[in-house]
Amino acid sequence: LLVQGTYKITASARGYNSETKTVKVGNKSAVQVNFTLTRKDSKMEEGKVPDINMADVSDPVTKEFEMLIKNLSAENGLEHLLLTSTADVLPYRYRPYKDLSMFLRGLNLNYPLITNLTSLGQSVEFRQIWSLEISNKPNQSEPEEPKIRFVAGVHGNAPVGTELLLALAEFLCMNYQKNLAITKLIDKTRIVIVPSLNPDGREIAQERDCTSKIGQTNAHGKDLDTDFTSNSSQQSRVQEPETKAIIENLIMKQDFSLSVALDGGSLLVTYPYDKPVQTVENRETMRHLASLYANNHPTMYLGQSSCPNKSDENIPGGVMLGAEWHSHLGSMKDFSVDYGHCPEITVYTGCCYFPGAGQLPTLWAENKKSLLAMLVEVSYVETWLDISSGLRQI
Numbered sequence: 001l002l003v004q005g006t007y008k009i010t011a012s013a014r015g016y017n018s019e020t021k022t023v024k025v026g027n028k029s030a031v032q033v034n035f036t037l038t039r040k041d042s043k044m045e046e047g048k049v050p051d052i053n054m055a056d057v058s059d060p061v062t063k064e065f066e067m068l069i070k071n072l073s074a075e076n077g078l079e080h081l082l083l084t085s086t087a088d089v090l091p092y093r094y095r096p097y098k099d100l101s102m103f104l105r106g107l108n109l110n111y112p113l114i115t116n117l118t119s120l121g122q123s124v125e126f127r128q129i130w131s132l133e134i135s136n137k138p139n140q141s142e143p144e145e146p147k148i149r150f151v152a153g154v155h156g157n158a159p160v161g162t163e164l165l166l167a168l169a170e171f172l173c174m175n176y177q178k179n180l181a182i183t184k185l186i187d188k189t190r191i192v193i194v195p196s197l198n199p200d201g202r203e204i205a206q207e208r209d210c211t212s213k214i215g216q217t218n219a220h221g222k223d224l225d226t227d228f229t230s231n232s233s234q235q236s237r238v239q240e241p242e243t244k245a246i247i248e249n250l251i252m253k254q255d256f257s258l259s260v261a262l263d264g265g266s267l268l269v270t271y272p273y274d275k276p277v278q279t280v281e282n283r284e285t286m287r288h289l290a291s292l293y294a295n296n297h298p299t300m301y302l303g304q305s306s307c308p309n310k311s312d313e314n315i316p317g318g319v320m321l322g323a324e325w326h327s328h329l330g331s332m333k334d335f336s337v338d339y340g341h342c343p344e345i346t347v348y349t350g351c352c353y354f355p356g357a358g359q360l361p362t363l364w365a366e367n368k369k370s371l372l373a374m375l376v377e378v379s380y381v382e383t384w385l386d387i388s389s390g391l392r393q394i
Helices: 059-073 077-083 099-110 160-175 179-189 197-206 239-252 283-295 322-326 332-338 357-382
Strands: 004-010 018-027 115-122 128-134 149-150 190-194 258-263 266-271 319-321 345-352
Touching: 004 059, 059 077, 059 179, 059 357, 077 149, 099 115, 099 128, 099 160, 099 197, 115 239, 128 160, 128 258, 149 239, 149 357, 160 179, 160 190, 160 258, 160 357, 179 357, 190 239, 239 258, 239 332, 258 332, 258 357, 266 283, 266 322, 283 319, 283 345, 283 357, 319 322, 332 345, 345 357
Parallel strands: 149 190, 149 258, 258 345, 266 319
Antiparallel strands: 004 018, 115 128, 128 190, 266 345
């Protein structure tokens, strides 16, 4: 269901020409929109081998995947997936840049058929900003597949998100071809993980320091989450290399359907916008995505973070509009919506920026169901309709 607003919706199927329509959804009766797709080429070219992937909606493989996503989206569906997982991971330490790089290279080496490791660019101090893609065809373009982006380490002093994404990557790879549900999710989805956007800040951050801002900024002293859009009208502004790398080589390059950013310092999920705005288009849709994460977390949905900062208490459902929590300009979330045309939520994993490594197993246990819920959600939306732009307001 779509909330009130104006949408561009595209219907597509293999072997057919796609069709896009502008749809206005009101606040009263339901709106029905019919699509009639025509075949790309009804006559087989001489000598051309038929495309076995040009299947219609009765394709049993497609129907099987649709049923899987519906089952996973149902109550207790994700619990069953986790219980039937062949292997789990147990994060036990933080990885500085060198170890993180070795881990990612090892994952790519051990799972070359479903992973592709690339560098988006370099940080101020010339560290690589790694991007790991997980898919059944990681080196091939599959425009029809939904794409989800996970990003952590925008603030280097909050590395919990980095370790959670490394654990997620390992969990998915280890269960591929061993767990049916995870295998099909990887086969039908393109997953991109950027575990550390600010590796320079991460290198100077200190473990067990819950409140320190050391490492929050990059090596130029810039908070990257204020660097995505200019706060002035000057067109010659120079962006930080980390910001430029993810904008040019990921956000603006690939057509993502959903983005999840992980941060620290509180326990909640925020949704667009971070900048002060009069109205937020598709607010209920954005809030739904944030609530999906919070509701699959054992305590986040309660809205009682118990953080020293009492202003973070009594947050309904554990979700809040970014501007109503900590308003600021130039955030990655706002840029993703306005320019990348992709909804993004920011997850704050806990009150402590840099908790001791002994807490990592608990943090992974608390967040893995929510992370998988986002992966299922992006697949759920696109099993029946290609709306990679369907959540975007015109």
